[in-house]
Amino acid sequence: MAVVALICLVSLFAPLLAPYAEAQVVGGSFEPWSATFWLGTDSIGRDMLSRMLYGGRNTLAVTLSATVLACILGCTLGLVTALAGGLTDLLTARLVDVIMALPQLILALLALTVFGTSTASLIAIIAVLDATRYYRIVRASAGNIVALDFIEAARLRGEGYVWIASSEVLPNIAGPLLAEVGARFSFIFLFVSSLSFLGLGIQPPLADWGGMARDSAALLAFGDITPLVPAGAIALLSISMNFIVDWLIDAQTGASS
């Protein structure tokens, strides 16, 4: 929890904390750790520490927007199909099955090649792919709720879809959904980092941890641990996120029992 909060804070205030600008070339390539460049410099002489700070900011921003977008997309689709039922429900479910049957990374690579690697298309593609997971969980839990009498009562009152979905169903599935958001957040974070590592994620000159790890990976062979810093940051954040999710789930099951 503290780790996540710290990383978020540091990322948020990156422009204030960073000693140099994000894409500013300040020294020679691959300078070692020193008082001027705490974590050394990268392949074209940009300060690693500054890029770490900005990188966290960029990765988290993409992750967060993709998570929120995916959640909204998946929830809406799940709720609407659960309430509508019939053919709409069936077709959506099968379509989602098809998307989920294909490996996410390969699908994302394909889509990124087609639509280009801008930050906007990156967020959109990840959101669409990830929305399928939200759809599944929302459709399943909402399916149990819509069968209950109070939904029928709401329909008999002549309530519209929007009210039934947002006020009658959503509060009853908020628990599992919240835990899912946390879990998906760390998945997307890893996913964005993997894409960047492959050179298809956040594009230079914007910094990001995945890209930085790849950029300096060769240094490992010379006994320099600099590439482990961005890699370690990725690991640290996803592990801490998972702890938070566990804690969320425990809090929930504890409250419901």
Place this chain on the structure above:
Amino acid sequence: MVSALPVLLAVTDLSIAANADGRMDPILQGIDLSLNTGEVLGIIGESGAGKSTLGLALMGYLARNCVVTAGSVAFEGTDLFKLAESRRRDLRGVRIAYVAQSAAASFNPCRRLIDQHIEAAVQHGLLEPQKARDEAAAIYGELGLPAELALRFPHQVSGGQLQRAMIAMAMSCRPDVIIFDEPTTALDVTTQIGVLSALRQVIRNHRLSGVYISHDLALVAQMSDRIVVLRHGRVVETADTATMLQAPKDDYTKSLWAVRALAKPQRTDTGLAPELLSIEALDAHYGAFQVLHNINFSLTKGQAMAIVGESGSGKSSLARALIGILSPTNGRVRFEGTVLPSSYKGRSADQLRRIQFIYQMADTALNPRHSVKTTIERPLKLFFKLPSAMREERIRSLMAAVELDERLLHRKTKSLSGGQKQRVAIARALAAEPSLLICDEVTSALDQIVAEEVLKLLLRLQSEMLLSILFITHDLSAAKAVSDRIMVMQKGKIVEVGEAQQVLTSPTETYTRELIASIPQLRVGWLDEKISAARAKRQAI
């Protein structure tokens, strides 16, 4: 006389507590009772009174989260809770048997009845398999079951037969004591009486001792020699059945007795009121199965009609057709002069508002995440564009009308008791200012006393607000309590319709007579009369 008999089971100062999140909740406190050889002891109480925990404790069994905090249960002088688990297991099923409420849940669905029947006797080494099978056939005969029924699987026999098979199974080791935990609660009244008669005769023929647990006073009165009244885990009163019925001492016991006396005052002016609802030649199907056959009836303004029938009679399907969830395949529903669209989707907001439906299970009929206020406020917002101050006022008056404490206003509905939930559901229905209220088994999930209060509430609201009510129930005494007219249904058809008094006192149809005769009455010897009447009839044929 009682003291001369040897005591078989003696419970002394028994206290049992359940572990709830580290906190110990007392379930039973200082229970004292005894069961003599050849005697049937009745235990009655509301749900949550601790009846079932006591029933299981009599076999030396506790639910996993329960502990005995004081006292003892002695069977022929040995404390069951001091015995080793293996010794206790030897007693259970062999000397002390148990008959549970739901036979369907107690049988293994994948094995034939006979295999399950003889299992205990063979396992305990009491009988050879063949001998056990012969005995099973004999017991089945006594309980009025054909012997070949034992070869079937549990799902291939009816609910009443399964309950008898379970009683037969409890008898398989020739136990000294059988504990019956609500053995007929899940059955229809006409089925129940058959099971009760069989049970009564078996107990008599084998001079069994038994403990009969139920929330239904009339049943306990038929089955037992002595009655223990349990409330909040304590014994309220113990007495011989006859004494208990004629002169109950405790106030709580008296209130239990008074519940059954409720009856609606007769109304004479109903014929003059304008017609509100008329059903014309209604048919409905679930797939290829026809659930409603040519239903015709009408209801005038301010009239309360009970629709009575056993499970599967089509009474709930009729209600669903009226509210537009189940589209009829033929016929029309005319409401306040206009024909209603068959699906609720086609109905106007005003048409939806004027017919309100109250569900059997208030638990699922209210959104657990909504507060009482949100729940009652919603129809007000939807149907009437009131300013918020007037809406507040209206919510308060509705809560007062259903006798709900105003302090509950901001509570989530999931934290309310069953009776409170049903009141909120009624308040929500009333908020729409309906002209017709359809109540589907609204009291069957509630305890006797709570159900009584809800019935009284409906009665009062009906006369004050000139509501028309369709009261769907399987319980004829509830029907008697609230309705001007009664309609009896069977297998999707109307059997009989008429003034409540007339249907109850001089029914014209055989099925109605059978239904009325099956309601257990609160007097000693009622069941015995039924048994001898049935025997006389059989001999006459």
